[in-house]
Amino acid sequence: MxxxxxxxxxxxxxxxxxxxxxxxxxxxxxRPGTIVTQKYPNNRKDLxxxxxxxxxxxMPHNEKNEHKCTGCGICEINCPNGSIEIISKSIVTEDxxxxxxxxxxxxxxxxxxxxxxxxxxxxxxxIAFAQGxxxxxxxxxxLIKTLNKPGSQLMKGVE
Amino acid sequence: MEEKxxxxxxxxxxxxxxxMGPQHPSTHGVLRLVVSLKGEIVKNVQPHxxxxxxxxxxxxxxxxxxxxxxxxxxxxxxxxxxxxxxxxLSVEKALEVDIPDRVKVIRTIxxxxxxxxxxxxxxxxxxxxxxxxxxxxxxxxxxxxxxxIFEETCGSRMIVSYNCPGGLMYDIHPNFQxxxxxxxxxxxxxxxxxxxxxxxxxxFHERSKGIGKLSLKxxxxxxxxxxxGRASGxxxxxxxxxxxxxxxxxxxxxxxxTEGDTYHRYVARIxxxxxxxxxxxxxxxxxxxxxxxxxxKPIIKLPEGEYYxxxxxxxxELGVYIISDGNKNPYRVKFRSPNFVxxxxxxQIASGFKIADLVAIGGSLDLVIPDIDR
Numbered sequence: 106m107x108x109x110x111x112x113x114x115x116x117x118x119x120x121x122x123x124x125x126x127x128x129x130x131x132x133x134x135x136r137p138g139t140i141v142t143q144k145y146p147n148n149r150k151d152l153x154x155x156x157x158x159x160x161x162x163x164m165p166h167n168e169k170n171e172h173k174c175t176g177c178g179i180c181e182i183n184c185p186n187g188s189i190e191i192i193s194k195s196i197v198t199e200d201x202x203x204x205x206x207x208x209x210x211x212x213x214x215x216x217x218x219x220x221x222x223x224x225x226x227x228x229x230x231x232i233a234f235a236q237g238x239x240x241x242x243x244x245x246x247x248l249i250k251t252l253n254k255p256g257s258q259l260m261k262g263v264e
Numbered sequence: 265m266e267e268k269x270x271x272x273x274x275x276x277x278x279x280x281x282x283x284m285g286p287q288h289p290s291t292h293g294v295l296r297l298v299v300s301l302k303g304e305i306v307k308n309v310q311p312h313x314x315x316x317x318x319x320x321x322x323x324x325x326x327x328x329x330x331x332x333x334x335x336x337x338x339x340x341x342x343x344x345x346x347x348x349x350x351x352x353l354s355v356e357k358a359l360e361v362d363i364p365d366r367v368k369v370i371r372t373i374x375x376x377x378x379x380x381x382x383x384x385x386x387x388x389x390x391x392x393x394x395x396x397x398x399x400x401x402x403x404x405x406x407x408x409x410x411x412x413i414f415e416e417t418c419g420s421r422m423i424v425s426y427n428c429p430g431g432l433m434y435d436i437h438p439n440f441q442x443x444x445x446x447x448x449x450x451x452x453x454x455x456x457x458x459x460x461x462x463x464x465x466x467x468f469h470e471r472s473k474g475i476g477k478l479s480l481k482x483x484x485x486x487x488x489x490x491x492x493g494r495a496s497g498x499x500x501x502x503x504x505x506x507x508x509x510x511x512x513x514x515x516x517x518x519x520x521x522t523e524g525d526t527y528h529r530y531v532a533r534i535x536x537x538x539x540x541x542x543x544x545x546x547x548x549x550x551x552x553x554x555x556x557x558x559x560x561k562p563i564i565k566l567p568e569g570e571y572y573x574x575x576x577x578x579x580x581e582l583g584v585y586i587i588s589d590g591n592k593n594p595y596r597v598k599f600r601s602p603n604f605v606x607x608x609x610x611x612q613i614a615s616g617f618k619i620a621d622l623v624a625i626g627g628s629l630d631l632v633i634p635d636i637d638r
Contacts, residue, residue, distance in 0.1 A: 115466075116465065117618045119464050119466035119467075122465050122466045123465065123466065123467075124466075124510055125464060126460060126462070126465055127286065128460070129461050130461075132396055137550075141408065149627050155415050155416045155419075155437075157415075157417070157418070157419040157434070157437065158415060158419055158420075159419040159420055164389050183330075183331070185327050185331035185334055185335070199280045218334050218423075219419075219420060219423075219425070220331070220333070220334035220425045221425060221433060222330060222331065222334075225428075225433060226562075234419065
C-alpha cells in the first residue's frame with residue numbers, strides 16, 4: 106500500500122516540477138520586452154561596435170595622405186604568427202641624407218589572431234584597430250592587404 | 265592503445281564496440297570515444313584524442329613570452345583570461361616584479377566573470393545534452409551580457425588576450441564598473457530560474473542522481489580538480505589553498521560535496537556561480553587607483569631556472585611550468601591542463617552505466633577538447 110502511495114507521490118511531484126519549468130518558459134511568452142535577439146543583417150545601418158573592438162588592423166591617414174609609419178619593423182618582430190611584413194626602401198630627404206622609409210606595409214588578415222601586440226608596441230602609434238567585422242571574401246588573396254595607401258608619405262615631425 | 269581495442273573485438277565477441285565521435289554532438293568537440301557495450305551497458309570507454317593537436321607547447325619554444333599569451337587563449341577557450349593570467353603570473357614570479365594592486369583586483373574580477381560565463385555555457389550545453397533545449401537559449405542569453413563587458417574592455421569576446429607580463433594591455437573601460445554591477449543585479453534574479461528549469465526537474469533528477477559516482481579516493485588518485493573534484497569532497501581550490509592575485513583579501517567559501525555523482529557535479533557549478541558573484545561584489549567598488557601595468561623591458565628575458573605557477577580555471581587546476589635558459593624564448597613550456605586529467609577518469613566512472621548515462625557523465629565533467637589536445 107505504501108509503495109503505491111509513494112508511486113503516486115512521485116508522479117504528482119514529477120508533474121509539478123515539470124509545470125514549474127513550463128511556468129518559466131511560459132512567462133517569457135507574455136513578456137516580449139525581454140527578447141534580446143538582434144536582427145543582424147537588417148540593423149546593419151545603426152549597428153555600432155564598441156570603440157575598442159578589434160576588427161582589423163588599419164593605418165590611419167590624414168587628409169594630406171600622410172601616415173605615421175616610419176618602417177621600423179617593431180610590429181613585424183612582435184607579431185607571433187607572421188601576419189605583418191614590412192618592405193622598406195631608402196629615400197633621399199630634402200637635406201640630402203639617405204633614410205629608410207616604408208614601401209609597403211603588408212597585413213595578412215587571414216593569419217591575424219588579434220592579439221593586439223603590434224598596435225600596443227608601435228612607437229609612433231601608426232597602426233590602430235578598426236571596427237569592421239564583415240571580412241568574408243570569395244578569394245583568399247583579397248585577405249592580404251597593403252595598409253599604406255599608394256602615394257602616401259610620412260607625416261612631418263614623426264621620427 | 266590500439267592493441268587493447270583489438271583485444272576487445274577478438275577476445276570478447278559478446279561485446280559490441282562503437283565509436284562515439286569525433287563528430288558526435290555530445291562530446292563538444294573532436295573527441296572520439298571507443299565504447300564497448302554489452303547490451304546497453306557500457307563496459308569500457310577508450311578516449312582517442314589528438315584530433316586538434318596544434319603543438320602549442322612546442323610553438324611556445326620559438327616565440328617570446330608576451331607572444332605565448334595569445335596561444336594560451338586557444339587552449340581552454342572558455343577560461344581564456346585565466347589561462348593568460350597563469351602565464352603572466354609565472355613570468356612575473358620569475359622576474360620578481362611587484363604588480364600594482366589595481367592590476368590584481370581587475371584580474372580577479374575578470375577571472376570570476378570568465379568563470380561565470382564558462383559555467384553558463386556549460387549549463388546551457390549540459391541541459392541540451394540531456395534533452396532540455398530551452399536551457400541552451402537561456403544560458404547563452406545571459407552569457408551574452410558578460411561577453412559584452414569583455415568586448416567593451418578587452419576588444420574581443422571570447423579569446424580576450426587582455427593580460428600581458430607586468431599588468432594589463434589597457435585600462436578598464438569607464439563603463440566597466442556600471443556594466444558589471446548591472447549584470448550582477450540581473451543575474452541574481454535569473455539564476456533561480458535556472459533552478460526552476462533544470463535543477464528541480466524530475467527527468468533531470470532521474471538521469472543524474474547516483475549516476476557516475478566518483479569516490480574521494482579516486483578523485484585524489486586521478487587528480488580530478490575543479491568542480492568535478494570538489495563534488496567528491498576533494499578540497500582542491502587553488503584560490504583558497506595558494507591564493508594568487510587578489511584572492512587572499514576576499515572572503516569566499518569553497519564549494520564541497522561528498523556524493524560525487526553527476527547531480528552534485530552539477531550543483532557544485534551552480535553554487536560556484538553564486539560564489540563568483542559574491543567575489544565580484546566584494547571587489548567591484550574597491551578597485552584601487554594606480555597604473556594598469558608595470559613598465560617592462562621591450563625584450564623580456566627570464567633568468568635561468570624553472571618556474572611553476574598554478575591557477576584555478578573554470579574546470580580545475582591549470583599549471584604553467586616554464587624552463588628558461590636565459591634567452592628571450594623559453595627552453596620548454598609545459599601546461600598541466602585540467603581537462604586532460606579529468607578525461608582520464610571517464611572509463612572509471614562510466615563503466616557499468618548505460619550508454620545514455622555516458623552522455624550525462626561526459627557533460628558533467630565539462631570537457632573542452634582543445635585544452636586536452638593542446
